[in-house]
Amino acid sequence: MREIDGAIAVWYHAHGAPPEWEIEPTTDRIHPLAHSSARIVNRVQDFLENGVDVGHFMPVHHTVVSNYRHSNSGPIFSAEMDSRSATQLSVFSGDSHLYLEWVGMFCIRGILSYHKPEMEARMWAFATPVDLDHIDITFAMTATRLGPLNLVELAKNPLIRPVVKFLSRLMVVAIVADSHRDIPIWENKVFLTRPKLAKGDGPIMEFRKWANQFEQESDPDGSIRHVSDRHRGGSRAADEAEVGSERPGFSPRDHSGHGGGR
Numbered sequence: 001m002r003e004i005d006g007a008i009a010v011w012y013h014a015h016g017a018p019p020e021w022e023i024e025p026t027t028d029r030i031h032p033l034a035h036s037s038a039r040i041v042n043r044v045q046d047f048l049e050n051g052v053d054v055g056h057f058m059p060v061h062h063t064v065v066s067n068y069r070h071s072n073s074g075p076i077f078s079a080e081m082d083s084r085s086a087t088q089l090s091v092f093s094g095d096s097h098l099y100l101e102w103v104g105m106f107c108i109r110g111i112l113s114y115h116k117p118e119m120e121a122r123m124w125a126f127a128t129p130v131d132l133d134h135i136d137i138t139f140a141m142t143a144t145r146l147g148p149l150n151l152v153e154l155a156k157n158p159l160i161r162p163v164v165k166f167l168s169r170l171m172v173v174a175i176v177a178d179s180h181r182d183i184p185i186w187e188n189k190v191f192l193t194r195p196k197l198a199k200g201d202g203p204i205m206e207f208r209k210w211a212n213q214f215e216q217e218s219d220p221d222g223s224i225r226h227v228s229d230r231h232r233g234g235s236r237a238a239d240e241a242e243v244g245s246e247r248p249g250f251s252p253r254d255h256s257g258h259g260g261g262r
Contacts, residue, residue: 006031006140007126009106021075023103030122030152032140034168036176041187042135044105045211047127050182051100051108052079054202060181062086070203072210077102102207105214120145121171139175143167 002009004023011019050056052070057063063083070079078101085095100110108125124140143151143164155164197204 004103004106005109005124007107007124007138021104023075023106026109026122028152030142030144032122032124032168033142033155033165034172035124035138035140036172037136037138038176039130039134039136040183041133042127042137043191044127044129044135045208045215046186046189046191047125047135047137048102048105048108048211049204049207050186051102052077052202052204052207054081055198055200056182056185057083058086060185061178068202070206072206075104075213077207077210105211118145118147119143121168123171123175137179139172139179141168141171141175143171 001011002023004025009023054065054068057065063085066082066084068079068081070077072078078099080099081097083096083098095115097113097115098110100108102108106126110123111120112123113120120143122142122144124138126136126138126140128136128138130136145151146167151164151167155161195204
């Protein structure tokens with residue numbers, strides 16, 4: 001168990017093996033000042049995969065994404081992009097730049113920079129498994145800069161800290177409102193191991209290959225293997241079988257990695 005960026009991380013392995021890697025905190029030790037949580041029908045990986053599903057940004061979130069690039073190394077998957085809102089529904093709907101970092105299955109954390117208003121914030125998104133069908137999701141924010149003002153330093157003043165917390169809270173409210181567009185999709189989607197992807201859908205399969213290192217399942221003989229092993233050499237029938245399952249996309253799996261916390 002570790003406290004990372006103000007959240008509790010817990011390692012779980014199907015056979016009780018010790019942690020294979022450690023989570024590094026943010027370099028400047030910034031913790032969330034505001035957060036919001038909810039319980040939804042989803043899997044941890046499906047929730048975390050949302051950030052690489054570039055194809056859904058425009059039809060679901062009315063956001064145009066450009067200059068998307070990504071990389072991964074060990075337990076870290078990262079992505080960077082520019083975005084522009086097509087609706088301008090709120091003060092936080094202007095042009096922005098986003099850097100995201102997936103830290104295993106523990107969380108997504110990143111830096112969000114708005115151009116108008118000129119503002120920067122740290123963000124976190126946690127997904128904590130509850131049972132086979134549900135996860136608790138938590139979005140957290142800390143406003144770090146407003147124009148030339150360093151809000152992290154200003155927040156050390158007890159008289160100013162409530163103002164920075166209020167601003168962080170407004171940003172959480174904006175992100176939660178936007179995420180509500182995803183919930184009907186998450187709660188009704190079908191997980192396909194080999195989806196038919198189109199150009200511009202994002203690095204979904206590369207992300208799944210990276211995420212596979214954290215998911216293991218137990219065989220009847222007690223051995224464990226990566227989930228994707230059972231799909232190698234398979235056919236389309238496997239995906240068709242998933243469509244007809246009682247709860248598509250939510251299969252019993254043991255997560256090997258750090259679980260999110262609040």
